[in-house]
Amino acid sequence: MDVYEALYTTRAMRRVRADLIPRDVQARILDAAIRAPSGGNTQNWRFILVDDPAVKARLGPLYRDCMAQLWSTGYRERLERARATPDDPASASFLRVQRSAQHLADHFEDVPLFLMAFARNDPSGGSIFPAIWSAQLAARAEGVGSTLTTVLGGFRRAETFAVLGVPEDRGWEMAGCVALGYPTGRWGIAPRRPAHEVAYRNGWGTDLGMAIPEPLWNGSAAS
Ligand SMILES: Cc1cc2nc3c(=O)[nH]c(=O)nc-3n(C[C@H](O)[C@H](O)[C@H](O)COP(=O)(O)O)c2cc1C
Numbered sequence: 464m465d466v467y468e469a470l471y472t473t474r475a476m477r478r479v480r481a482d483l484i485p486r487d488v489q490a491r492i493l494d495a496a497i498r499a500p501s502g503g504n505t506q507n508w509r510f511i512l513v514d515d516p517a518v519k520a521r522l523g524p525l526y527r528d529c530m531a532q533l534w535s536t537g538y539r540e541r542l543e544r545a546r547a548t549p550d551d552p553a554s555a556s557f558l559r560v561q562r563s564a565q566h567l568a569d570h571f572e573d574v575p576l577f578l579m580a581f582a583r584n585d586p587s588g589g590s591i592f593p594a595i596w597s598a599q600l601a602a603r604a605e606g607v608g609s610t611l612t613t614v615l616g617g618f619r620r621a622e623t624f625a626v627l628g629v630p631e632d633r634g635w636e637m638a639g640c641v642a643l644g645y646p647t648g649r650w651g652i653a654p655r656r657p658a659h660e661v662a663y664r665n666g667w668g669t670d671l672g673m674a675i676p677e678p679l680w681n682g683s684a685a686s
Contacts, residue, residue, distance in 0.1 A: 464604045467680040472650045473599055475560075476608025477567035479644025483514070484576050488605045492578070492643070495601035499594035507584055508591055509635065511627055513577040521626045522615070523571040526640075529614035530568040534561070567610060567642060578641040579627065583634045591638040598641060608646035615640050652682045 489512060501507065513519060534542055542561060545554035567574070578598055582591035599609040615623045616637030629635055657676055663669045 469600045469603045471652050471678060471680045471682065473603040473609070474651065474653045475563070475610040476644075476646040476648070476650075477563045477610045477642065478570075478647045479574055479608050479642070480647055481573050481575055482645050484607055484643060484645070488607065489576065491605060492598050492601045492607070496578075496594045496598035499597040501590035501594070502585075505584070505590065507582060508594060509581045511579040511581075511629075513579060513627075514575060516572065518626065519572045519574070519577070522577075522623065525619040525622050525626070526571045526612075526615055527568045529618040530565060532618045533614055534565075567612070571642075574642045574644050576643040578643060580638045580641070581629065581635045582638045583636070585636075585638075588638055595639050595641060602643055603650075606645065607643055610642045612640050612642065613638070652678050652680070 493510065493512070496510070497506070497508075513522070538561075541557060545551075545557045545561070548554045549558060578595075580591055580595050580598075582588065585591055595611060599611065602609045616639070620637060621631075623629075623637060624631060629637070657674075659671045659674045659676075662671050664671050
């Protein structure tokens with residue numbers, strides 16, 4: 464797959480089939496992920512692949528509780544506003560993400576594979592998120608959908624560490640839990656605010672000197 468196709472069409476794919484992801488595909492995703500850069504090439508990371516239904520059954524209720532906490536705390540006002548103005552395009556878009564995120568929570572145990580990522584001495588996450596994103600891009604190249612989530616480590620860290628047997632005393636933090644599965648829907652280009660609206664040249668707030676109103680990879684070859 465062309466690298467630009469992967470970059471433009473790797474999106475949060477939260478509706479996935481229960482079909483298992485073959486081990487050779489898992490290996491290619493993981494092996495691509497650990498090629499990512501880390502500060503000083505320290506590679507201070509660990510990954511846990513979770514596909515055991517018994518482990519997923521213990522994590523599912525925790526994950527659903529995390530999402531319930533998310534909707535009732537950080538996203539509460541935004542959700543209430545969106546529900547009050549459902550016809551507003553921004554509200555409609557947010558409500559779509561909310562429904563999709565809740566779908567993932569409601570079907571957590573049906574997701575065939577999770578990639579849990581842990582990092583040490585990396586408070587910004589700058590040395591672990593490149594590897595996570597590489598895993599997601601590699602998954603895209605394999606036709607596997609992915610969604611990065613961070614709520615487990617945020618809201619139910621201790622219980623998640625206990626379920627996964629992560630040592631509490633060696634400085635590991637959970638950076639993310641990536642859901643992986645073959646998507647039920649189609650791949651599409653991620654809609655984003657155009658680059659020229661969020662980028663400047665030579666100084667803050669200046670004109671970038673070029674406009675990019677439409678995605679430069681046009682998706683005609685998307686599959
Ligand atoms: C740091 C981070 C945390 C995220 N946490 C969650 C999460 O807890 N649950 C979820 O469903 N999606 C989560 N996402 C996925 C985002 O919602 C998604 O990337 C965003 O809505 C853009 O989606 P799109 O690429 O499909 O347009 C997270 C993404 C990032 C980068």
